[in-house]
Amino acid sequence: MASGNVLHVLYNDDDILMKAVKELRSKHYRIIEVYTPFPVHGLDKAMGLPYTRIAICSFIYGLIGLSVATLMMNFIMIEDWPRNIGGKPSFSYLQNMPAFVPIMFELTVFFAAHLMVITFYMRSKIWPFKKAENPDVRTTDDHFLIEVDAANHDLDELSKFLYDTGATEISLIHNEEHA
Known part of the structure; x- marks a missing residue:
């Protein structure tokens, strides 16, 4: 990856989140992680995660x-x-x-x-006394967050696409972990 730019995209409904994940995958954008306040049925399949054993x-x-x-x-x-x-x-x-x-x-x-x-x-990898990895505290209450890899993408075009999927808020994060 050329840069460590990551977009944090917030949604306020799980159905809109599922639709957005499917649209992001259809356009071949890389989803790093999804944070939800409760389990969303079918999200693992929509994200293309492998079957768990x-x-x-x-x-x-x-x-x-x-x-x-x-x-x-x-x-x-x-x-x-x-x-x-x-x-x-x-x-x-x-x-x-x-x-x-x-x-x-x-x-x-x-x-x-x-x-x-x-x-x-x-x-x-949840160990005792491990620091929480939740990027936005609202995802423990009523919001859904998708971390999207923004490297090698036009940010304006990607942001417009994400707002069209129903995003309520988008913020650009420079994260060395994803660099």
Whole structure:
């Protein structure tokens, strides 16, 4: 990139934002990032972001939780300290498995949920005490912001195009990070 010029384009409606993203992509402008106050359904597809494999992680974490539950209950209730509780035999895991189903379910959900939170934070690079990267505080309330790469583009023509898409405010930012 020749320069680090970035346009911050504000919108006040999510439908207008979606239309603008589609128009920007059709004209082959590079969208650096989009900031929204709430999740906008379909925005990832409109931006052309690749499909995420995070659901596969959740399934694997659930399987880990199920395995831990199975191994834990087999060791504790069958091998280590077998007891006759309510007339149930204590020498076979399979005979006791119906009583273990709630524990297996709970540990599956527990592992999947907690490990997914950790995975999400690591994938999103959200660390404790990390400085917020939000460029405009209004995007946490009721505005939507698109960061558009302004390098190698006529700023007047690009600004006119963005106002035609429904932008309410455009500001030019010189950002060394994008240089």
